[in-house]
Amino acid sequence: MQYRTLGRTGWKPSEIGFGSWGIGGDAWGQKDDSAGLAALNKAIDEGVNFIDTADVYGDGHSERLVAQVRKERSEPLFIATKAGRRLSPHVAAGYKDTQQLTSFVERSLRNLDVEALDLLQLHCPPTEVYSMPEVFAHLDTLVQQGKLRNYGVSVEKVEEALKAIEYPNLKTVQIIFNMFRLKPAEAFFAAARERNVGIIVRVPLASGLLTGKFKANTQFDANDHRNFNRHGESFDQGETFSGVDYETGLQAVEELRALVPEGTTLAQFALRWILMFPEVSTIIPGAKNPAQAVDNTSASKLAALSDDTMRRIQEIYDTRIRAQVQSRW
Template identity: 80%
Template sequence: MRYRSFGRTGWNVSEIGFGAWGIGGDAWGQQDDTAALAALNKAIDLGVNFIDTADVYGDGHSEQLIAQVRQARKEELIIVTKAGRRLNPHTAEGYNNHQNLAGFIERSLRNLDVEALDLVQLHCPPSEVYDMPEVFAILDDLQQQGKIRNYGVSVEKVEEALKAIQYPNVKSVQIIFNMFRLKPAEKFFAAARERNVGVIVRVPLASGLLTGKFSAQSQFSTSDHRNYNRHGEAFDQGETFSGVDYEEGLKAVEELRDLVPEGTTMAQFALRWILMFPEASTVIAGAKNPQQAEDNTAASELPALSDETMKRIQELYDRRFRTSVHSRW
C-alpha cells in the first residue's frame, strides 16, 4: 500500500481507503455483518488506514461496526464520518443550528466510541449552505470544544467544492470522480492543491458499473439504490451510477475493456486511473467481503497508466458523457 499526505492535517493516508456506506445495511441490498467485519479487517491487514462512514449509513450501524474493529486493532486508524443528512426536512436552515450539528456529533461520538472525531464532513448539504459562514462558525466552535479534530465537506458539485475551500478551516473535500465524471480535474484539483486541502474520492467505480460485472440483465434488489434511485428519486442522481445512463455506461465499459492491462481487473484499472491524479489523497472504495477488499487494495501497487490510455479515457468521456453530466455536477 502506498500513502499520500492529506492536506493540512499532517496525516499520511492509504491511497486506497475503505468506503463504509455498503456495510451499513441499507441502500446496497442485503448485508452480512460477519462479512463486513471481515472485509474491514482484511483491508486493514493490507495497509488501509482511512475509513469513511456517515451517521446515516444504516442509521449508525456502519459507525458501530467500525468501532468494533477499531477497538480490536492496534493500528492507528483514521475514521472520518459525516453529519447533516439526519435533518428532516433536509434544509440549509437546519445546518445553521448549533443544537442540530452538536447533536449529530454527540451521536457519532457514541457510535464510534471515541472522545473526539478525527474528521467530520457536512454530508452533501444544500448548495445554499456554502454561502452561510455561520454554519462553518458552528463547526469551528465544535472543534474548539474538542468534539472534532478537523472538518470538511462532502459535495455533489464542483462549484460547491470551490466555495467550501474558501473557508479557512475546511481541511478536506469529498467528491465524486471516476472515468465517467471528469469535471473535478479541470479546476477543483488545482484549487485544492493550492490551498492544501485533502481530497477524498468517492463513487470511484460508478456504483459498480466500472467493475465490468454488470449487464443489461443485471437485477438489483428493491432495497438497493441502484434499483430505486436511477433518476434521483431518493437522493441526488449523481450518487447512483455517477448519474450516467445505465445502458450508456455498459457500452462505455465494453470500450474500456481493451484498455485494461493484462492481469488487472476492470475495477483495479478504474481505481488506478484515479490514482494517476496526485491531488486525489485517497479513494474510498467499498467492500462487502474480504475478497473485494483485497482486490481494491491491490490497485495501489499497479504501475502507472500510459499517456495513450489516459488520452483514450478522456476521449471516451468527451464523446459519451460530457454533454449529459458535465454541466450538472
C-alpha cells in the same frame, strides 16, 4: 500500499481507503455484518488506514461496526464520518441550528466510542449552506470544544467544492471522481492544491459499473439504490452510477475494457486511473467481502498508466459521457 498526504491534517492516509456505506447502510441490497467486518479487517491487513462512514448509514450501524473493528485492531486508523442528513426536512436552514448539529456530532462520538471525531464532514448539504459562514463558524467552535479534530465537506457539485474551500479552516473535500466524472480534475483540483485541501474520492467505481460485472439484464435488490434511485428518486441522481444512464455506462465500459492490461481487473484499472492524479489524497471504494477488499487495495501496486491510455480514457468520456454529466455536477 502507498500513502499520501491529506491536506493540512498532518495525516498520511492509505491511497486506497475503505468506504463503509455498503457494509452498514441500507441502500445496497442484502448485507451481512460478518462479511462486512471481514472485508474491513482484510482491508486493514492490506495496509488501509483510512475509513469513511456516516451517521445515516444504517442509522449509525456503520459507525458502530467501524468502532468495533477499531477496538480490535492495534494499527492507528483515521476515521472520517459525516453529519447533516439526519435533518428532517433536509434543508439549508437546518444547518443553522447549532444545537441540532452538535447533537449529531455527540451521537457519532457515542457510536464511534471516541472523545473526538478525527474528521467530520458535512454530508452533501444543500448548495445554499456553502454560503452560510455561521455554519462553518460553528464547526470551528466544535473543534475548539475538543469534539472534532478536523472538518470538511462531502459535496455533490464542483461549484460547492470551490465555495467550501474558501473557509480557511476546512481541511478536506469529498467528491465523486471517476472515469465517468472528469470535471473535478478539470475545474477543482488545482484550486484544492493551491489551498492544500485534502481530496477524498468517493464513488470511484460508479456504483459498480466500472467493475465491468454488470449486464443489461442485471437485477438489483429492491432496497438497492441502483434499482430505486436511477433518476434521483430518493437522493441526488449523481450518487447512482455517477449520474450516467445505465445503458450508456455499459457501452462505455466495453470500450474501457479493451484498455485494461492483462492480469488486471477493470475495477483495479479504474482505481489506478484515479491515482494518476496527485491531488487525490485517498479513494474510498466499498467492499462487502474480503475478496473485494483485496481487489481494491491491489490497485495501489499497479504501474502507472501510459499517456496513450490516459488520452483514450479522456476520449471515451468526451464521446459518450460528458454531455450527460459535465454541466450537472
